Amino acid sequence: MTRADLAKAPHEVAAMFDGVASRYDLTNSVLSLRQDRSWRRAVVKALDLRPGEKVLDLAAGTGTSTEPFAALGARPVACDFSRGMLAVGARRRPDLSFVAGDATRLPFADASFDAVTISFGLRNVVEPQAALAEMLRVTRPGGRLVVCEFSHPTWAPFRTVYTEYLMRALPAIARRTASNPDAYVYLAESIRAWPDQAGLARWVQDAGWTGVAWKDLTGGIVALHRATRP
Numbered sequence: 001m002t003r004a005d006l007a008k009a010p011h012e013v014a015a016m017f018d019g020v021a022s023r024y025d026l027t028n029s030v031l032s033l034r035q036d037r038s039w040r041r042a043v044v045k046a047l048d049l050r051p052g053e054k055v056l057d058l059a060a061g062t063g064t065s066t067e068p069f070a071a072l073g074a075r076p077v078a079c080d081f082s083r084g085m086l087a088v089g090a091r092r093r094p095d096l097s098f099v100a101g102d103a104t105r106l107p108f109a110d111a112s113f114d115a116v117t118i119s120f121g122l123r124n125v126v127e128p129q130a131a132l133a134e135m136l137r138v139t140r141p142g143g144r145l146v147v148c149e150f151s152h153p154t155w156a157p158f159r160t161v162y163t164e165y166l167m168r169a170l171p172a173i174a175r176r177t178a179s180n181p182d183a184y185v186y187l188a189e190s191i192r193a194w195p196d197q198a199g200l201a202r203w204v205q206d207a208g209w210t211g212v213a214w215k216d217l218t219g220g221i222v223a224l225h226r227a228t229r230p
């Protein structure tokens with residue numbers, strides 16, 4: 001399956017996340033067998049934020065991915081285009097800054113952030129390459145990018161088992177825990193259609209970022225891509 005087969009318009013993606021917002025964090029944690037916490041710790045380490053640095057957390061959803069940056073004394077901005085996800089986040093963490101915006105047309109000035117990051121969001125953006133270019137535009141020269149996204153397990157036998165788990169078990173589990181199980185069928189399909197680690201690295205480089213490198217987490221279930229704005 002290709003990304004085009006998933007054929008969702010941006011407003012359909014936003015509506016889908018509006019529909020899962022109320023139980024998003026619980027379902028996430030259950031489906032990832034609580035691995036999400038260690039993945040989020042890896043993002044914090046890769047970003048290497050200093051107190052006071054301004055960081056954009058794009059596709060931040062309910063702000064769960066944003067919280068650790070505030071805890072470090074950085075100045076995070078959580079941006080997402082699902083008003084439902086933002087509303088849940090703003091209720092839970094009124095101290096964080098939530099901004100409505102589309103990843104492909106960011107409502108921020110050029111070079112306004114020291115670092116930009118996106119966790120489990122780039123795969124959902126209908127034009128991910130356009131989002132990578134927008135992230136470059138709003139990052140200052142020398143600023144950092146960290147993309148945390150589901151990827152392709154590196155050990156072939158495990159990759160097969162994982163794909164079976166995703167395609168068969170995930171929608172069934174989601175039916176018990178999620179408020180909109182169809183969104184999790186989409187999740188499984190979109191993970192299968194996503195480029196592998198080297199493919200995403202090429203996209204990042206083609207968008208104008210330099211020093212692109214990646215690190216596999218949990219055997220490549222997730223990959224962290226890092227880069228710098230020249």
Ligand SMILES: C[S@@+](CC[C@H](N)C(=O)[O-])C[C@H]1O[C@@H](n2cnc3c(N)ncnc32)[C@H](O)[C@@H]1O
Nearest residue numbers: 017059060061065081082102103119121124125
């Ligand atoms: C799986 S959630 C990830 C939320 C959060 N970053 C986390 O790690 O828990 C993906 C988010 O991407 C957002 N999203 C998808 N396409 C977007 C776009 N074009 N612009 C802004 N947000 C987008 C969705 O609204 C959703 O909240």
